[in-house]
Amino acid sequence: MSEPLLELRGIERHYGHDETLVRALDGVDLRVEPGEFLAIMGPSGSGKSTAMNIIGCLDRPTAGNYLFNGVEVATLNRDQRALLRRHYLGFVFQGYNLLPRTTALENVELPLIYKGMRKAERVARARQALARVGLEGREDHTPSQLSGGQQQRVAIARALAGEPMVMLADEPTGNLDTKRSVEIMNLMQDLNRESGLTIVMVTHEEDMAAYASRLVVFTDGRVVRDEKMHEGAL
Amino acid sequence: MLWETIRLALTAIIRNALRSFLTVLGVVIGVAAVIAMVTVGQGSSEQVSANVESLGTNVLVLRSGARMMGPGSRDTAPSFKLSDAEALEDLSSLSAVAPVVSTSATAVFGNNNRTTSITGTTSPYLEIGGWTIALGRSFTPAEDRSGANLCIIGETVRTTLFGATDPTGEKIRIKSISCEVIGVLKSKGAGSFGQDQDDLVLMPVRTVQRRLMGSQDVSSISLQVARTASVERATSDIEALMRERRRIAIGEDDDFSVFDMAELSSMLNSVNSVLTGLLSSVAAVSLLVGGIGIMNIMLVSVTERTREIGIRLSVGAQAHQVLMQFLVEAVVLSVLGGIIGILFGLGLAYVAAQIMAIPFSPSLNVIALAFGFSAVVGMVFGYFPARRAARLDPIDALHYQ
Numbered sequence: 001m002s003e004p005l006l007e008l009r010g011i012e013r014h015y016g017h018d019e020t021l022v023r024a025l026d027g028v029d030l031r032v033e034p035g036e037f038l039a040i041m042g043p044s045g046s047g048k049s050t051a052m053n054i055i056g057c058l059d060r061p062t063a064g065n066y067l068f069n070g071v072e073v074a075t076l077n078r079d080q081r082a083l084l085r086r087h088y089l090g091f092v093f094q095g096y097n098l099l100p101r102t103t104a105l106e107n108v109e110l111p112l113i114y115k116g117m118r119k120a121e122r123v124a125r126a127r128q129a130l131a132r133v134g135l136e137g138r139e140d141h142t143p144s145q146l147s148g149g150q151q152q153r154v155a156i157a158r159a160l161a162g163e164p165m166v167m168l169a170d171e172p173t174g175n176l177d178t179k180r181s182v183e184i185m186n187l188m189q190d191l192n193r194e195s196g197l198t199i200v201m202v203t204h205e206e207d208m209a210a211y212a213s214r215l216v217v218f219t220d221g222r223v224v225r226d227e228k229m230h231e232g233a234l
Numbered sequence: 235m236l237w238e239t240i241r242l243a244l245t246a247i248i249r250n251a252l253r254s255f256l257t258v259l260g261v262v263i264g265v266a267a268v269i270a271m272v273t274v275g276q277g278s279s280e281q282v283s284a285n286v287e288s289l290g291t292n293v294l295v296l297r298s299g300a301r302m303m304g305p306g307s308r309d310t311a312p313s314f315k316l317s318d319a320e321a322l323e324d325l326s327s328l329s330a331v332a333p334v335v336s337t338s339a340t341a342v343f344g345n346n347n348r349t350t351s352i353t354g355t356t357s358p359y360l361e362i363g364g365w366t367i368a369l370g371r372s373f374t375p376a377e378d379r380s381g382a383n384l385c386i387i388g389e390t391v392r393t394t395l396f397g398a399t400d401p402t403g404e405k406i407r408i409k410s411i412s413c414e415v416i417g418v419l420k421s422k423g424a425g426s427f428g429q430d431q432d433d434l435v436l437m438p439v440r441t442v443q444r445r446l447m448g449s450q451d452v453s454s455i456s457l458q459v460a461r462t463a464s465v466e467r468a469t470s471d472i473e474a475l476m477r478e479r480r481r482i483a484i485g486e487d488d489d490f491s492v493f494d495m496a497e498l499s500s501m502l503n504s505v506n507s508v509l510t511g512l513l514s515s516v517a518a519v520s521l522l523v524g525g526i527g528i529m530n531i532m533l534v535s536v537t538e539r540t541r542e543i544g545i546r547l548s549v550g551a552q553a554h555q556v557l558m559q560f561l562v563e564a565v566v567l568s569v570l571g572g573i574i575g576i577l578f579g580l581g582l583a584y585v586a587a588q589i590m591a592i593p594f595s596p597s598l599n600v601i602a603l604a605f606g607f608s609a610v611v612g613m614v615f616g617y618f619p620a621r622r623a624a625r626l627d628p629i630d631a632l633h634y635q
Contacts, residue, residue, distance in 0.1 A: 058548060058629040079552045086550020097545050101249045111549035
């Protein structure tokens with residue numbers, strides 16, 4: 001068994017106090033190894049998105065240990081967590097979260113700016129990433145000039161451009177119709193298989209989860225099912 | 235990285251053109267309003283002070299009629315005669331006395347004419363009124379007493395009738411008389427109420443009395459208090475002399491009044507300072523409105539900006555990098571607005587000063603104050619919401635509604 005890339009041990013995340021206390025995560029143990037394509041499923045309020053945010057260092061756990069590539073994240077300060085996101089993580093959100101009035105190219109360049117990359121190299125990398133998601137010729141379109149599926153491709157390109165170790169996708173197809181959803185899933189599956197990119201994806205659609213190599217099911221803040229899936233399922 | 239941050243900030247300013255424009259506009263309005271209003275107020279205040287000086291110091295004016303007269307009461311008081319002015323010359327507390335007879339008439343030279351004010355007086359009038367001769371000469375003592383057809387003209391009359399040519403020795407016609415121009419008065423410019431002080435013709439008092447008025451009356455007597463005497467003493471000397479000459483019994487009120495020009499000018503000054511105060515408060519309100527405008531734009535955009543901050547944090551920006559970007563944005567917008575506002579405000583004040591014929595006197599303090607206030611408002615409301623957002627966990631910033 002290889003070293004885990006992500007390891008969660010007894011992770012808890014509570015909201016509110018006393019009587020109104022909600023245990024969104026109630027003791028989650030999870031190991032993700034390099035090259036896995038993990039799908040997290042579960043009913044609304046089961047804590048799957050919360051777990052995703054903690055894995056992405058966008059949120060902090062109330063208790064438990066989270067090791068990223070062997071490093072205890074709780075020991076990192078805000079700026080160090082920002083650096084971890086900058087160099088190792090790429091995000092794809094349900095709502096795309098692109099900067100408005102900003103071209104696709106500039107959106108994809110954004111993480112590269114914070115990496116301190118020079119303009120010429122940034123543009124080259126961003127164009128390459130947009131080409132990888134099939135958006136050649138749309139570099140100068142702003143989000144409002146792109147369809148939902150295209151916007152999500154821009155978001156994927158932005159996540160890819162920084163060459164992360166892990167891509168985190170929170171309901172990436174939640175706002176898309178079936179045809180676009182299938183296109184996005186095929187793209188993610190290709191990235192996983194061809195480039196060996198580790199992907200953690202939250203979804204509530206079984207059809208989408210079927211593209212993953214491993215399925216984890218959350219209920220009431222706990223992992224209730226964790227199984228490898230057959231090659232080429234569906 | 236700093237250069238990168240400035241570039242990010244400039245890109246954001248251009249990308250959010252409407253928001254940037256409105257922010258800049260808020261600063262411009264605030265700064266321009268304050269600068270224009272206060273500059274105009276100060277200019278008119280200076281103008282009044284200059285007028286006070288041009289009125290001459292220690293000048294008194296003696297008029298017939300009680301000071302607080304009701305309608306028609308003036309008619310009952312007898313007018314002064316030249317003999318009254320001559321009597322006043324003997325008072326040691328006065329250094330100059332000039333009887334004044336005023337009327338208005340049309341002065342004609344060739345094809346040019348101008349309706350102007352005609353003042354019949356004597357040469358001490360020039361000293362009392364602070365006039366100097368620009369060209370030619372004043373009346374001689376003999377001419378003061380004579381009824382000679384001579385005149386000294388103001389700059390405005392000279393320009394209208396003679397253009398650029400030398401008028402001395404020429405003869406102008408006023409009503410039925412033809413009088414020789416012996417001098418031109420040096421220009422005084424506009425008066426306290428914006429009136430043209432140079433629009434006048436001076437003639438010997440008797441000439442005006444006989445040839446234009448057909449009467450022996452004197453409208454008023456201008457007096458200059460001697461250096462060695464106080465205004466109060468001169469006033470009481472004048473009052474005593476006049477009561478005696480006009481045979482006013484003890485216990486009866488004066489049927490004449492002595493006006494102190496310094497008193498008049500201090501009254502003008504206080505009216506002016508009230509006006510300046512009014513303008514300043516209007517300006518302060520504009521500044522406040524501008525500030526609220528900036529504040530609103532900044533606060534309205536908090537939702538969008540908080541999401542933007544969430545996005546930036548999620549792709550790996552550190553809080554201080556995001557803050558620096560927002561601070562640079564706020565500074566650039568505030569400074570840009572401030573500079574435009576200063577130029578605009580000074581421009582407005584300059585135009586107003588030209589129209590109102592007052593001095594253009596910008597004050598560095600006011601410029602600094604207006605600029606500082608708007609800049610601080612712009613920066614505070616641009617920076618603090620951003621700081622709050624940058625301190626959130628990225629997920630809270632992303633989900634901010």
